[in-house]
Amino acid sequence: MPKLVDPAARRLEVVDAVFRVVVRDGLAQASLRNVADEAGLNIGSVRHYFAGHQELMLFAMRSMLDRVSHRLARHIEEAPDLATASGAERRAVMDGLLCELLPLDDVRRAEVTVFVEFMTAARTDSALGDLAREAAEGSRGLITRILYRLSARGDLRPGLDPDTEAVRLWGLIDGLCLNSVLHPDLLSPDACVTALRGHLAQITTDSDADGHSTRGR
Numbered sequence: 409m410p411k412l413v414d415p416a417a418r419r420l421e422v423v424d425a426v427f428r429v430v431v432r433d434g435l436a437q438a439s440l441r442n443v444a445d446e447a448g449l450n451i452g453s454v455r456h457y458f459a460g461h462q463e464l465m466l467f468a469m470r471s472m473l474d475r476v477s478h479r480l481a482r483h484i485e486e487a488p489d490l491a492t493a494s495g496a497e498r499r500a501v502m503d504g505l506l507c508e509l510l511p512l513d514d515v516r517r518a519e520v521t522v523f524v525e526f527m528t529a530a531r532t533d534s535a536l537g538d539l540a541r542e543a544a545e546g547s548r549g550l551i552t553r554i555l556y557r558l559s560a561r562g563d564l565r566p567g568l569d570p571d572t573e574a575v576r577l578w579g580l581i582d583g584l585c586l587n588s589v590l591h592p593d594l595l596s597p598d599a600c601v602t603a604l605r606g607h608l609a610q611i612t613t614d615s616d617a618d619g620h621s622t623r624g625r
Contacts, residue, residue: 419457419467422447426468431518435525440464462535469526469539472519473546480508480550495563499612502554506604509547509581511588512597520585548578563612573611580607 425447429438440461444451458464487501511517523543530540552574558564564573584603588595 423471
């Protein structure tokens with residue numbers, strides 16, 4: 409009796425193979441044949457689930473974005489109620505969310521590496537352009553929402569504009585991600601966290617749950 413194959417699971421297995429090839433050898437080496445070899449399949453099997461290379465790349469990029477989004481959503485679900493949380497708890501939630509975007513372990517490093525490869529390709533590949541734009545808008549939007557919520561609770565330093573600070577923080581995180589995967593010997597995960605938290609300390613206040621500053625008490 410022929411073995412039943414779950415199409416959705418098999419497509420994700422192929423995507424995992426894409427990621428491994430991209431992390432190890434770069435996006436240029438993620439041909440259908442190389443991906444099939446990596447997945448332990450023949451190329452006909454890969455073509456059964458993906459019409460061609462472009463469809464596979466788009467599906468892989470979408471899968472990468474979805475994985476990060478799902479992890480962020482899970483982090484938010486597990487966070488305390490920000491309406492009643494203390495200032496320290498709110499800042500901890502912000503710290504946790506932003507750290508999810510950094511390459512701090514093997515999983516996140518692979519995701520960021522794949523992200524960098526796709527973003528670079530999207531500059532000249534219009535097929536990837538819409539997803540690249542969606543990814544950029546998603547990151548900037550998340551950071552902007554975080555800073556507006558901090559501002560509303562009195563956690564952002566007085567006089568700072570959330571929109572301007574969102575651009576600065578967005579640029580910092582993207583820069584940390586890029587340099588960490590390109591130059592891991594120069595920028596370690598610990599150094600990324602230290603830089604991020606140092607910046608956050610400069611733009612946030614120490615405040616209690618009522619939004620009253622406790623700095624200097």
